[in-house]
Amino acid sequence: MQITEIYRSLQGESTYAGLPCVFVRLTGCNLRCSWCDSEYAFYGGHKMTSDEVMDEVWRLSPSAGLVEITGGEPMLQERELVPLMQRLLNGGYTVMLETSGERPLARVPREVIKIVDVKCPNSGEPDTFHYENLEALGPRDEVKFVLSDRVDYEFARDFVVRHGLTRRVNAVLFSPAFEKNARGARDASHCLLDPQELSGWMLSDNVPARLGLQIHKFIWDPAKKAV
Numbered sequence: 001m002q003i004t005e006i007y008r009s010l011q012g013e014s015t016y017a018g019l020p021c022v023f024v025r026l027t028g029c030n031l032r033c034s035w036c037d038s039e040y041a042f043y044g045g046h047k048m049t050s051d052e053v054m055d056e057v058w059r060l061s062p063s064a065g066l067v068e069i070t071g072g073e074p075m076l077q078e079r080e081l082v083p084l085m086q087r088l089l090n091g092g093y094t095v096m097l098e099t100s101g102e103r104p105l106a107r108v109p110r111e112v113i114k115i116v117d118v119k120c121p122n123s124g125e126p127d128t129f130h131y132e133n134l135e136a137l138g139p140r141d142e143v144k145f146v147l148s149d150r151v152d153y154e155f156a157r158d159f160v161v162r163h164g165l166t167r168r169v170n171a172v173l174f175s176p177a178f179e180k181n182a183r184g185a186r187d188a189s190h191c192l193l194d195p196q197e198l199s200g201w202m203l204s205d206n207v208p209a210r211l212g213l214q215i216h217k218f219i220w221d222p223a224k225k226a227v
């Protein structure tokens, strides 16, 4: 499969935020989100066999632990990725899959924790979520909405209620979008939507969602890759 990078860092998002994690970033994406911070994964990368990926994950984290498959859009390489995820699970790893949910997720092994990033109106890629994937969601999974303004927030709020998300998944995450080319200050000034404002809306509407900040942007320079 085509791989951009494999590295070990701290998980920056989801309910697993803060835990050590090996990231396997697959090359290629079929979407172009306006705030995407992973454009370097759209092209290039290098071919690796499943054995080579397993060896590298093992080298970085020999005592099992957390592995996130990310991209790009990993499910574009579904044919090779599904067996790889199963091998990682068999090897004792906890496997997370970060995906937009634009591709069908029915073949993802049940034990994989899916983090599904449903695109909001101002992402530049609205209406890309594959609605049949709602049936593929389970109690380990999490659904994330990256929000850049009130329109995005209302879309996410209504989506959660309309599709009964809190009954389907472990967590619903509302995360302020981050400036694409941010660098320097490691604070909320780079958020396209002020987390304080978002918090106020969530409290006012009593939204059954968890505020999520990308903690890696607050630990390292926001421009730094592979963290």
Ligand code: SF4
Pocket: 029, 030, 031, 032, 033, 035, 036, 037, 038, 039, 071, 072, 073, 100
């Ligand atoms: S789906 Fe992810 S990798 Fe692809 S453009 Fe959107 S944010 Fe970037």
